[in-house]
Amino acid sequence: MDDLTDDTVEELRRNGYIADEEIATALFLAEELDKPILIEGEAGVGKTEIAHVLAKLKKTELIRLQCYEGLDFNSALYEWNYQKQILSVRLHELQNKTEVGISDFYSEEYLSYRPISTALMANQRVVLLIDEIDRADEEFEALLLETLAEYQLTIPELGSVKAKFKPYIILTSNRTRELSDALRRRCLYLWMDYPNYAKELEVIQLKVPELDVELAAKAAQFVQALREQDLNKVPGLSEAVDWSRALQATGATTVDRKAVENTVGCLLKDRRDIAKLKTETLDPLLAKAGNQPL
Amino acid sequence: MAGTFDSVETTIDFSLRLFRYLRKNGIQLGTFQTIACTRAILSLRAVNHTRLMWIYRITLINRKEDLFHLKQLFELLLESYLSSAADAQNDIDEPEKDQVITVKRREGTDESSSGEDDEELAEIEGYSVAEVDHHKDFRYMPEEEYPAILAVLEQIAKKYVSAARRKTKLAKRGGIIDLRSSVRDSAKFDGEIINWHYKKKLLTHTRLVIVVDVSGSMEVYSRFLLNFLFFLNQNRHFNVEVLVFSTTLQPLTEYFRMKNFHAMLDAVSLHFSGWSGGTKIGACLKELVDSYGSLVTSKSVVVVMSDGWDTGEVDVLDHAMAKISNRAKSVVWINPLKGDANYEPLALGMATARPYCDEFISGHSVESLREFAQLFSA
Numbered sequence: 001m002d003d004l005t006d007d008t009v010e011e012l013r014r015n016g017y018i019a020d021e022e023i024a025t026a027l028f029l030a031e032e033l034d035k036p037i038l039i040e041g042e043a044g045v046g047k048t049e050i051a052h053v054l055a056k057l058k059k060t061e062l063i064r065l066q067c068y069e070g071l072d073f074n075s076a077l078y079e080w081n082y083q084k085q086i087l088s089v090r091l092h093e094l095q096n097k098t099e100v101g102i103s104d105f106y107s108e109e110y111l112s113y114r115p116i117s118t119a120l121m122a123n124q125r126v127v128l129l130i131d132e133i134d135r136a137d138e139e140f141e142a143l144l145l146e147t148l149a150e151y152q153l154t155i156p157e158l159g160s161v162k163a164k165f166k167p168y169i170i171l172t173s174n175r176t177r178e179l180s181d182a183l184r185r186r187c188l189y190l191w192m193d194y195p196n197y198a199k200e201l202e203v204i205q206l207k208v209p210e211l212d213v214e215l216a217a218k219a220a221q222f223v224q225a226l227r228e229q230d231l232n233k234v235p236g237l238s239e240a241v242d243w244s245r246a247l248q249a250t251g252a253t254t255v256d257r258k259a260v261e262n263t264v265g266c267l268l269k270d271r272r273d274i275a276k277l278k279t280e281t282l283d284p285l286l287a288k289a290g291n292q293p294l
Numbered sequence: 295m296a297g298t299f300d301s302v303e304t305t306i307d308f309s310l311r312l313f314r315y316l317r318k319n320g321i322q323l324g325t326f327q328t329i330a331c332t333r334a335i336l337s338l339r340a341v342n343h344t345r346l347m348w349i350y351r352i353t354l355i356n357r358k359e360d361l362f363h364l365k366q367l368f369e370l371l372l373e374s375y376l377s378s379a380a381d382a383q384n385d386i387d388e389p390e391k392d393q394v395i396t397v398k399r400r401e402g403t404d405e406s407s408s409g410e411d412d413e414e415l416a417e418i419e420g421y422s423v424a425e426v427d428h429h430k431d432f433r434y435m436p437e438e439e440y441p442a443i444l445a446v447l448e449q450i451a452k453k454y455v456s457a458a459r460r461k462t463k464l465a466k467r468g469g470i471i472d473l474r475s476s477v478r479d480s481a482k483f484d485g486e487i488i489n490w491h492y493k494k495k496l497l498t499h500t501r502l503v504i505v506v507d508v509s510g511s512m513e514v515y516s517r518f519l520l521n522f523l524f525f526l527n528q529n530r531h532f533n534v535e536v537l538v539f540s541t542t543l544q545p546l547t548e549y550f551r552m553k554n555f556h557a558m559l560d561a562v563s564l565h566f567s568g569w570s571g572g573t574k575i576g577a578c579l580k581e582l583v584d585s586y587g588s589l590v591t592s593k594s595v596v597v598v599m600s601d602g603w604d605t606g607e608v609d610v611l612d613h614a615m616a617k618i619s620n621r622a623k624s625v626v627w628i629n630p631l632k633g634d635a636n637y638e639p640l641a642l643g644m645a646t647a648r649p650y651c652d653e654f655i656s657g658h659s660v661e662s663l664r665e666f667a668q669l670f671s672a
Contacts, residue, residue, distance in 0.1 A: 022348045032337050033330050082477045086485050178452045184356035185326045191358050
C-alpha cells in the first residue's frame with residue numbers, strides 16, 4: 001500500500017499538486033472501487049484543482065459542470081435538439097418522404113450532449129468535475145444519482161445509455177447547504193482543511209518558484225497567522241499563492257507593513273477585513289509571523 | 295495510532311466490529327459504505343492503523359461532522375480491541391465473542407460475562423453521538439447538549455433555506471423563452487412556431503419580521519430561536535428582519551449579517567440592555583408598528599415569540615396586535631409554554647393577542663422549530 005499511495009503522491013507532485021497521503025488514497029480508491037469522490041472543504045483549498053490535476057495525470061479530458069441555482073437536466077444531462085428535429089420534419093416533407101416514423105426523430109442523431117452525457121459517451125476515461133454541487137437545488141442531486149451509482153443515464157425515448165468507459169467523477173461542495181444522504185452514500189468522502197504551514201510553504205514554492213525561499217516562508221507564516229483571526233472571508237490556499245505572486249511581482253524583499261498594504265487585495269476580499277487588518281491586527285500579526293513591524 | 299494489525303484478516307475482523315460499533319453510536323452506515331470500505335482494505339492490503347483510519351475516513355464517513363466522532367470511536371474500539379487480543383493469547387480457545395467482553399469490563403461490570411455482543415459493543419464508555427431528542431423541551435436540556443442541538447438546528451436551517459426556487463411558470467410577458475413548451479404548441483400549426491411561450495422563475499419573496507422576547511422567562515427559548523434564525527439568515531436568498539425586545543425594542547437585522555453568532559451577541563449587548571429583564575409586549579409591538587412600520591406590509595409575515603406575560607397595559611397590546619394583523623400577510627405567535635399539553639393561553643397578554651394570530655405554535659423543541667421552518671418554506 002505504501003508504494004501505491006506514495007507513487008500517487010509523487011505523480012501528483014510532478015503535475016503541480018501537493019497532496020497528502022489521504023488525498024492520494026482517495027484518488028487511488030476512486031479508481032480502484034469505481035466510485036465518485038465528494039470533496040468538501042472551505043473555499044480555495046484546492047478542491048477543484050484536484051480534478052484538473054487528475055485529468056493531467058491520466059492524460060485525459062476534463063469535463064466540467066459548474067452548478068448554479070436553477071440548473072436543470074436540460075443543461076446538465078442531455079437535451080433533444082428541437083430545431084434539428086423540426087428542420088428534419090420539414091425536409092422530409094419537402095422531399096415527400098413518408099417512410100420515416102416518430103422514433104427516427106428520437107435517435108442519437110438528434111440528441112444534444114451536455115456535460116454528463118458527454119462524459120458517459122466519451123471514448124476514453126475522462127474526468128467529470130461536478131463543481132459546487134451545493135449551489136444546485138436539491139432536486140438536481142436526485143438527477144445525478146443514477147449516473148453516480150451506475151455510470152449510466154436513462155433517456156426515456158432511447159433507453160439506458162451505459163458508459164463505455166467509466167469516467168472519474170469528482171464532486172465538490174462548499175457546504176452552503178446540506179447535501180442529501182442519498183448522494184453522500186454513493187460517494188467516497190474527502191474533507192480538505194486549510195493546509196498546515198509545511199504544506200502551504202511547499203505549495204507556494206511550487207507555484208511561485210521565482211520567490212525567494214526566505215520570503216516564501218515568511219509569507220506562509222503570515223497567512224497561517226492571519227487565518228486564526230476573526231475574518232469574514234478567510235484566505236484560502238489559492239489566495240496565499242496569488243499573494244505570494246504579488247509579493248514577487250512588486251519586488252518586496254520582506255513581509256512588512258508596506259509590502260502587505262500594497263498587496264493585501266490578493267489576500268483579503270472583504271472591505272471590513274482589510275480595514276481591520278490595516279488599523280488593528282497588522283502589527284501583532286507581523287510580530288507573530290516573526291517579522292519586525294515597521 | 296501508529297501500530298499495525300498482524301494480518302489483513304485481523305483488519306477485516308476489526309473493521310466489521312467497527313461498522314457495528316459506529317452504527318450503535320448513531321453514525322449512519324449503509325451497505326454501500328461498508329462494502330466499499332472492505333473492498334478498499336482488501337485491495338490495499340491495509341494493516342497500518344494510520345492508513346486504515348484514512349480508508350475509514352474516505353469510505354465510511356460522508357460528512358465533516360462525523361470525522362471527529364469516527365476518530366474518537368475508532369481509537370476507543372482499537373484500544374479495547376488490542377487489549378482483548380492480548381488477553382486472548384493466554385487462552386486461545388476463548389470464543390470469538392469473549393473478546394468483546396473485555397470491552398465491557400472496562401466499565402467495571404465484569405461479573406456478567408454473557409449477553410448479546412451488540413449491546414456490549416455499545417457500552418464502551420466515554421463516548422456517544424446519540425441523537426438529540428427532537429421533542430424534548432429546551433428547558434430540560436442539559437447545557438452540555440447545547441452544541442449538539444445547535445448542530446441539529448443548523449442542519450435543519452440549511453435544509454429549509456435551500457427550498458427550491460428553480461420552478462418556473464408560464465409567463466404572459468417577460469422571462470425567457472420556454473422552447474419545450476413552444477415546440478409542443480407548434481404541433482398544432484404543423485411545426486410552425488406561432489405562439490412563443492415564455493417562462494419566469496417562481497419567486498417566493500415573503501418577508502419575515504421576527505420579534506423575539508428576550509426577557510428573563512424566555513431566555514432559553516429565545517436563545518435557540520435566535521440561533522436558528524441566524525443559521526437561516528446565512529443564506530443569501532432569505533429575507534428576514536429580526537428584532538428583540540423586553541422592555542424596549544431593538545432591531546438586530548444588521549448584526550445578523552455577522553459571521554459569528556457570539557460576536558453578534560456581544561455587539562448587540564453593547565447597544566441593548568434589556569436581556570433577561572421584564573417584558574412590555576404591548577409597548578414594544580406598538581413601537582414596531584409606529585417606528586418600524588415599513589417592515590409590516592402585506593407581503594410580510596410577522597412572527598412574535600413570547601410567553602405572553604405582559605407587565606404593561608393590555609389595551610396597548612390589543613391595539614398594536616389589531617394593527618399588525620390588519621397590515622401583515624399573517625401573524626404567527628410562538629409560545630414555548632404551548633409545548634406543555636395542559637397549557638391554555640390564559641395569561642392576560644396571551645389571551646388578548648391570541649385572536650389576532652393566524653398560527654400559534656410552540657417553538658420549545660427541535661421538532662417544533664422544524665415545524666416553524668416548514669410554515670414559511672411551503
